[in-house]
Amino acid sequence: MDETTVQATPESYRQTRRLLMIAADKLTQRMGTLATESGKASEAGKAWSELDRQRRLVIEMIASCSYIIDWLESGRMPGNRRGIERRAGYQREIPTDPSAMAAVLEGRSGCALSDGEGESDAPSLALERALGGLTERERDCFRLTQAEGFTLVEAAEVLKISKSSAGTYLLRARRKIEANLQEGGGSSVG
Known part of the structure; x- marks a missing residue:
């Protein structure tokens, strides 16, 4: 048939x-x-x-x-007044695995996140400490470009901001992470 x-x-x-x-x-x-x-x-x-x-x-x-x-x-579910592109930031949040972020900070960037105390959750605590002072937008830019592998242009499109704003947020995030890691005894972000 x-x-x-x-x-x-x-x-x-x-x-x-x-x-x-x-x-x-x-x-x-x-x-x-x-x-x-x-x-x-x-x-x-x-x-x-x-x-x-x-x-x-x-x-x-x-x-x-x-x-x-x-x-x-x-291009959207009938009855919805707004498409996903017009949702609030918390509604279009992109979940990220914290272990992936820790791997990026340790491996790709050359950061030593462990305190040397041999704790099993030391990388997680160091990661929280390193990312602690970041604003939400800085954290999003850093996560997308460093952990998720997005280019700066792609990250800017996802966050609905200009490329220069994304670059500024990324630069600020790197500086804050470096300062946080130096306070905690770690090395700098690459």
Whole structure:
């Protein structure tokens, strides 16, 4: 059997919705003719209820197609007033693994985060101490460029700020981390 693939486009869903509307109209017409025909009431009632069930199912499918068309055309979930690009900072937060940040500070940047006391959570404490004085924006710029591997331009796009602002935040973050590490006895950020 030869199968054809249909692209998920608004136009293909509109076509499907048109076909479903035609099917719903035919079911409604059949229900009307069934109600006017004289016959056994119990058989006619069962047939009418089955047609009604099928018609409701088709109407639900029409509603689903309309929902998908709205989603595909707007690029966001129907009913939402704002897209994700216009959410507040805490709503579009990007979670980061703290161990990845510690690896970046220790390995890539050449920072020694451990206190030398042999504690298992010493890197985490040193990381918290190093990042402690940063503002949220500085922390985001540092995390995206150093831990996540984003370029400065990409980080600026994610944070919806200019490239020069992202560079300034990154520079401030590096200076503060270096100062925090020197207070704690660590080495500088590269």
